[in-house]
Amino acid sequence: MRKESIPFELFELITEEEILMFKELQIKLRELNKRINLTRLIEGDDYWISQVFDSIWPFKFIPNYNFNNKKFVDIGCGCGFPGFAYAITHPDSEIYLIDSSKKKTDALKSLIKIINFKNNIFVINDRVENIAHQTSFRNSFNIATTRAVSIPSTVSEYILPILKTKGLGVLYCGKWSNEDENSLKKTLKILGGEIKAREKILLPRNKGTRNIICIQPNRVCPETYPRSVGKPEKKPLSS
Numbered sequence: 738m739r740k741e742s743i744p745f746e747l748f749e750l751i752t753e754e755e756i757l758m759f760k761e762l763q764i765k766l767r768e769l770n771k772r773i774n775l776t777r778l779i780e781g782d783d784y785w786i787s788q789v790f791d792s793i794w795p796f797k798f799i800p801n802y803n804f805n806n807k808k809f810v811d812i813g814c815g816c817g818f819p820g821f822a823y824a825i826t827h828p829d830s831e832i833y834l835i836d837s838s839k840k841k842t843d844a845l846k847s848l849i850k851i852i853n854f855k856n857n858i859f860v861i862n863d864r865v866e867n868i869a870h871q872t873s874f875r876n877s878f879n880i881a882t883t884r885a886v887s888i889p890s891t892v893s894e895y896i897l898p899i900l901k902t903k904g905l906g907v908l909y910c911g912k913w914s915n916e917d918e919n920s921l922k923k924t925l926k927i928l929g930g931e932i933k934a935r936e937k938i939l940l941p942r943n944k945g946t947r948n949i950i951c952i953q954p955n956r957v958c959p960e961t962y963p964r965s966v967g968k969p970e971k972k973p974l975s976s
Contacts, residue, residue, distance in 0.1 A: 744785050746941040750797050751826055758825045758852070759789050765848055766816065773844050775816040786944045792819030792884070793826055795907055795949045798936055802905055802951075805829055807879035812865050812895050813837075813886035817845050819909070820882070821854075828855035833878070835861045835868060866966045869898040876901055876957075884909040889917060889950060890924040890973035897928040898958045905933065906952040913937070913948040920975035921950065927974050929956040 743756055751759075767779055778787045796804045806829045811820030814834040824832045832854075836842050842862040849858050861868065868874050878899050883892040889908050896906035910917070918932070925931055934951040963969055 744782065744790070744941060747785060747790055750790070750793060755825050759785075759822075761852055762817075762821060762825075762848070765851060769844050769847070773840060775841065775844055782942045782944065786940055786942050788818050789822055791909070791940060791944070791947060792822035794938060794947075795909075795936065796823060796826065798938070799905075799907075799934055799949065799951060801934075804880065807831075808877065809833065809880045810835060810878045810882070810899065812881060812883045812892070814845065815841060815885070817848065819884055821848075823880075823882070824854055824856045824858060830856055832856045832858040833861060834858065835863065835865055837862070837864050864966050865895045865899075866963045866969065869895065869963050870960075874899055879904050880907065881905075882907045882909070887970055888973060889921045890975040891969045893921060893924050893928060893930065893952055894963045894969040894974060896952065897925070897930045897954055898962050900954050902954055904954065906930075908950040908952065910948040910950060911946065913950070920973075921952075924974040925952060927959075928962055929954055929958045931955050 747756065763784055766775065769775060770779055778784055805827055808831045809823055810833040812835050814820045814836050820832060820834045834845055839862045842860050845860045875898055879901055881896045881900055886892050889910065892908055900906060922932065930952050932950060933953045936949045938947055940947055
């Protein structure tokens with residue numbers, strides 16, 4: 738592998754061994770994509786910046802939180818990002834990938850079989866509105882992520898019920914405004930949470946602006962949340 742074939746910005750964040758795993762993942766995703774059409778972000782900077790870099794930078798830049806050796810869940814994981822990226826860079830963590838599309842979860846299971854992940858990785862084909870009411874999942878995760886799933890008010894209703902007391906929800910957002918922040922605060926007040934941190938960067942290679950909003954429980958989330966399938970999306974708590 739020629740080092741110059743990978744954006745240099747990544748070598749500031751991860752090791753060459755991790756780069757090799759991401760390269761292997763890219764090759765396998767490319768092969769799967771011909772049959773299943775998982776993602777269009779598979780080549781060049783689309784993969785290395787918009788997928789890999791964008792997935793991992795929060796775990797390097799968010800202050801005052803140890804991301805190692807955690808129970809991690811990616812909600813609406815799609816083609817496996819940021820879940821696989823976190824797994825590669827945090828091999829001592831236990832990983833759960835949740836998506837409602839069986840086509841996608843079957844593809845992720847096939848990738849796990851052929852790529853030498855060091856983690857225990859579990860893939861679940863279900864809606865988080867259902868999973869969050871199961872005893873084995875509620876209040877059980879240290880870290881929960883959502884990327885390109887829905888608006889913050891909606892995804893916070895997915896995340897808060899499954900986080901441990903000191904757990905952290907990591908919401909990937911593009912644009913972020915005072916209106917967005919006020920809406921999220923309104924929702925978190927109902928759910929029993931708060932905003933713990935917000936980080937913003939310009940992605941390398943002109944790939945746009947990215948905001949990360951970190952949320953955390955400050956009391957027990959009421960048992961009624963999340964509401965039944967579809968309701969958090971159709972009627973956000975902030976509306």
